[in-house]
Amino acid sequence: xxxxxxxxxxxxxxxxxxxxxxxxxxxxxxxxxxxxxxxxxxxxxxxxxxxxxxxxxxxxxxxxxxxxxxxxxxxxxxxxxxxxxxxxxxxxxxxxxxxxxxxxxxxxxxxxxxxxxxxxxxxxxxxxxxxxxxxxxxxxxxxxxxxxxxxxxxxxxxxxxxxxxxxxxxxxxxxxxxxxxxxxxx
Amino acid sequence: xxxxxxxxxxxxxxxxxxxxxxxxxxxxxxxxxxxxxxxxxxxxxxxxxxxxxxxxxxxxxxxxxxxxxxxxxxxxxxxxxxxxxxxxxxxxxxxxxxxxxxxxxxxxxxxxxxxxxxxxxxxxxxxxx
Numbered sequence: 353x354x355x356x357x358x359x360x361x362x363x364x365x366x367x368x369x370x371x372x373x374x375x376x377x378x379x380x381x382x383x384x385x386x387x388x389x390x391x392x393x394x395x396x397x398x399x400x401x402x403x404x405x406x407x408x409x410x411x412x413x414x415x416x417x418x419x420x421x422x423x424x425x426x427x428x429x430x431x432x433x434x435x436x437x438x439x440x441x442x443x444x445x446x447x448x449x450x451x452x453x454x455x456x457x458x459x460x461x462x463x464x465x466x467x468x469x470x471x472x473x474x475x476x477x478x479x480x481x482x483x484x485x486x487x488x489x490x491x492x493x494x495x496x497x498x499x500x501x502x503x504x505x506x507x508x509x510x511x512x513x514x515x516x517x518x519x520x521x522x523x524x525x526x527x528x529x530x531x532x533x534x535x536x537x538x
Numbered sequence: 539x540x541x542x543x544x545x546x547x548x549x550x551x552x553x554x555x556x557x558x559x560x561x562x563x564x565x566x567x568x569x570x571x572x573x574x575x576x577x578x579x580x581x582x583x584x585x586x587x588x589x590x591x592x593x594x595x596x597x598x599x600x601x602x603x604x605x606x607x608x609x610x611x612x613x614x615x616x617x618x619x620x621x622x623x624x625x626x627x628x629x630x631x632x633x634x635x636x637x638x639x640x641x642x643x644x645x646x647x648x649x650x651x652x653x654x655x656x657x658x659x660x661x662x663x664x665x666x667x
Contacts, residue, residue: 387647396589468601504567
């Protein structure tokens with residue numbers, strides 16, 4: 353069997369997926385295709401295709417998109433809300449098998465307030481929190497957001513990003529630029 | 539005979555492609571379906587798209603100022619709250635965003651979908667979400 357026939361057949365059969373990583377609302381499996389909202393709501397692809405691309409989640413590098421000014425989301429509704437930003441990295445997983453985690457407060461406080469995590473999820477003291485990958489995978493701790501809304505837990509080395517002294521370096525990040533026409537993992 | 543075998547070969551090779559080629563009913567990552575009461579009250583369930591909202595608002599606006607807890611199903615929001623300007627109603631008031639009389643724009647999900655977070659990635663936690 354000539355290989356090109358197999359490749360052509362695979363491409364043909366998978367053609368619907370090649371249209372892009374974002375489903376149309378009417379085909380996304382959760383919107384009712386007969387809902388009058390379908391032609392009025394913004395399509396994900398129309399908004400997200402203009403932002404810095406990623407290979408997982410919403411296929412958008414949300415932090416980079418914010419820092420580049422591609423988006424400018426409001427930080428408060430009420431004028432008296434104090435907007436708290438904090439720039440300090442915390443090193444985590446100092447003794448585990450994986451590379452260490454450099455947790456950046458800065459990127460997190462761009463989106464979140466201190467009280468979103470402290471102290472009901474994490475005590476505000478380095479070394480005071482016993483973190484568990486199983487808990488995270490189960491939607492606790494970091495997993496309250498990562499794996500649900502922020503980048504998913506398939507992206508191990510985005511968090512495990514710092515080699516231990518004498519340890520193996522973290523795997524280099526995968527390229528984030530998605531070539532035109534490529535089919536990123538859904 | 540070899541012709542038949544070749545045809546069978548093609549069919550076998552196409553099975554995984556067919557399965558993979560069906561667009562998954564997966565929503566956009568972090569879409570939330572809300573159906574605590576909607577369908578019992580005769581409305582379609584609500585879809586809350588995180589992607590749309592985070593282009594316009596940082597997480598802290600809803601999860602700090604408006605008091606939405608970060609766990610699907612843990613926010614008991616009634617239409618009366620929204621009309622009074624609480625939760626969604628802080629913006630969905632006809633001023634910042636469409637008013638609550640535009641029922642169908644939020645109540646746009648397929649009937650029968652349970653409350654939950656959709657569009658998850660492969661490593662979605664073992665059942666918690």
